[in-house]
Amino acid sequence: MSPLFGRRAGLRWLHLLLGGALLMPYFLVGTVIVGLYRPDTDVFTSPTAQLTAFACALPMAAVTALLPLARPLSASAARALCGLPPDRPLAEGPARTGQARIRSAAWFTLHLGLGGILGGATLALVPFAGGLMVLPFFTAVRDSPVFRLPAALDGPWAPVLAPVAGLAMLLALAGCATAAGAVLARRAPVLLGPTPDDRLAAAERRAADLAVRNRLARELHDSVGHALSAVTLQAGAARRVLDSDPAFVREALTAIEATTRRTVGELDAVLGLLREGEDQGYDEDGPHRPTLDALDGLLAHCGIPVVCVKRGDPGSIPPAVSREAYRIVQEGLSNALRHGGSGTRADLRITADAGGVEITMDSPLPGRRAVTRPGGGRGLRGIAERAALLGGTADWGPDADGVWRLAVRLPPHRPGQEHR
Structure with missing residues (x-):
């Protein structure tokens, strides 16, 4: 019954x-x-x-x-x-x-x-x-x-x-x-x-949410990951010469302080985007993220000596492209620091003109294979994703000159914004 x-x-x-x-x-x-x-x-x-x-x-x-x-x-x-x-x-x-x-x-x-x-x-x-x-x-x-x-x-x-x-x-x-x-x-x-339209709309919402999460993950990886790599190597170098070279230790501690202060500000900005995203969504063109105008501060405390040559006017680049270029440089430096250690160096060339932005970074090939962190290996992939989102290209690998070369080209405008 x-x-x-x-x-x-x-x-x-x-x-x-x-x-x-x-x-x-x-x-x-x-x-x-x-x-x-x-x-x-x-x-x-x-x-x-x-x-x-x-x-x-x-x-x-x-x-x-x-x-x-x-x-x-x-x-x-x-x-x-x-x-x-x-x-x-x-x-x-x-x-x-x-x-x-x-x-x-x-x-x-x-x-x-x-x-x-x-x-x-x-x-x-x-x-x-x-x-x-x-x-x-x-x-x-x-x-x-x-x-x-x-x-x-x-x-x-x-x-x-x-x-x-x-x-x-x-x-x-x-x-x-x-x-x-x-x-x-x-x-x-x-x-x-x-209905099929409902399924399509749901798939588009999931894709948009996934894009936002990936975007925020890249922001955290490039800002916080770079800072932690630099701070770790600077602290290790300072520990080794703590008794023999106090001046170097003071310089390393100053760099650590500046790096952490800058990174805390960037982390607050990313977390602010997360909080705003609950009601307004993630604004990838928001004013919270650094551009190429802030590159000098990054190079001064990145943990390795950098020779930077700039051509053109980075200020003429649209803010969205300039922000992505800053993150690409940051991740490139983090990658050079991670693989080459505090004793390595980098040669950076940035060309900004009406044709877009070209970034070339050379660093010595590491003498030994870098230790792979659990869940690591996303830095270069993140660079490629940033370049692809702007309609640009990214290449990397050993060069004939015996250096590791990262070459990125970004167009002057994001796709779909040429006539805006």
Whole structure:
């Protein structure tokens, strides 16, 4: 009996009764329409008039279900009461497209149609079946014309047949409710599930969120990762000459202080972007990130000696391109420091003109393979991603001159902004 009277069957029956209750306003309007065209008919007692009013109510319900908010309301009720399989999720949010609205209207009409039939049957049959089941035990019920059995059945077997007939009615009603609930449960994922447009919109949102996370991860890697590499090597060098070269130690501590202070400011800016992103999204063109104008401070405390040659005017480069160029230089220095140690050096050449920005960085090839950190190895890949996002190119590797060369070219504008 669990399929007929279990918890899931009860919830689906309740869902059908909810559909019948929602149908009542439309049904009453239908009775008014029928009454206007058939004034000589009692619409509340005539089965034909009732069926006509029911037929008028369903199209009105379908029209109102075209409203965008009809889908989330219907989906919430179906999710809570229909016992849907977990692998068939329903759509979230209002119906924005014509296809989604038509599906929502079809579901609403189906729900109210089946609910109206089962609701009416429940209101009529349950009291009548209950009366039949107690008919042999109460004289008032037995003498009532409402529960009088047909003449063919009114005999010595009436006290036995009446309870059996009442129980059969209840079982038939429960079976119909179970079947109707199963129909709704099967159709809910089809009519209230995500449409192809909904899936595309969800995929675009996930892609946008992933792009933001990757962007923030690159910011943290390039700023904090570079600072930690520089500070670690400077602190190690200072420890080794602590007693023999106090002047170098003071210089190293000064560089560590400047590096950490600058990095804390950059970290605060990135965390501020995260907090703002909860309401406004991540603004990758925001004013919080350093540009090529701040390059001198980076080179002064990067942990290795750098010979920098600048050509052109970096200030003429758009801020978005200049910010990415700064991060690329920062990661290039971090990579040279990580692989070559504090004793290495770097030759940096930056050309900024109307054709864009060209960055070339040479550093001696390391004498030994650098230790790979767990989860490391993202620096050069991050440089390539930054360049690709701007429509530029990035190449690296050993050069014929016996140095490790990083060469990056960035266009003067981001893709799609040439004519803005």
